[in-house]
Amino acid sequence: MPEIDGPRQVILVTCRHRGKDNIITLAWHMPTSFDPRLYAISIGKTRFSHDMIRDSGNFCVNFMPAEQKKGMEHCGSVSGRNADKFEHSGFGKEECGKIDCPRIKQAIGFLECEVVDSVETGDHTVFIGKVVHSKTKGSGKRLYHITGNRYATSSD
Ligand SMILES: Cc1cc2nc3c(=O)[nH]c(=O)nc-3n(C[C@H](O)[C@H](O)[C@H](O)COP(=O)(O)O)c2cc1C
Secondary structure, eight states: OOGGGOOEEOEEEEEEETTEEEEEEESOEEEEETTTTEEEEEEETTSHHHHHHHHHOEEEEEEOOGGGHHHHHHHTTSOTTSOOHHHHHOOOEEEOSSSSSEEETTOSEEEEEEEEEEEEETTEEEEEEEEEEEEEOOOOOOEEEEETTEEEEOOO
């Protein structure tokens, strides 16, 4: 996307399928309904997480503090196909409350989602999740992706 499209907040989405836990870094995501409460994420069809979320029907959105940039970049550059990103990123794992999925301990807030619909959009799929459990745990600067390896942070 051209630079003018950003900056976009960087989040981590966690998922689980067939006993395998994974983390993917995303900048393409948004809330899309108040009632029911829906959140949409856009994932490239080649990503390992794409098939995990399609087949499990669950995902968790983890809002992260900017200080976790290194781990977020790691989860956005390595595939979970042949790596355990929980182990290598240093992110702590906790169990979601309402879905069979891991969450990230360092997150300042999370949305536990059940996939209610999906739309193929060219080379990505937009998964629409119904938020079945959520919590704000803290606050702080967020990380925003501009383009390539350029980032910005919010003021608080
Ligand atoms: C800042 C940043 C933002 C990203 N945003 C997205 C995104 O919105 N959608 C997507 O499919 N991939 C995005 N990626 C790329 C994936 O995170 C990356 O391909 C990851 O390694 C896929 O992991 P997986 O194969 O374990 O699913 C982004 C990467 C970075 C670094």
